[in-house]
Amino acid sequence: MEEVNIRKIFGENVKYYRKKLGLSQEQLAERLEISTNHLSVIETGTKFVTYKLLEKIVCELQVLP
Numbered sequence: 001m002e003e004v005n006i007r008k009i010f011g012e013n014v015k016y017y018r019k020k021l022g023l024s025q026e027q028l029a030e031r032l033e034i035s036t037n038h039l040s041v042i043e044t045g046t047k048f049v050t051y052k053l054l055e056k057i058v059c060e061l062q063v064l065p
Helices: 006-020 024-034 035-045 051-060
Strands: none
Touching: 006 035, 024 035, 035 051
């Protein structure tokens, strides 16, 4: 069975929706109140997010159903 890297998939989706909204990493990081470096490691799948940050990302990227 192939291993699924949820951090990588999540990060790719964050990047996709950020670009879809026309936001730079700097702009989204500022809205999320995190550093650009922190956002970068999320988008590359190196680190995952806390529940609170996940809520902020969902709201800022407008991915609520």
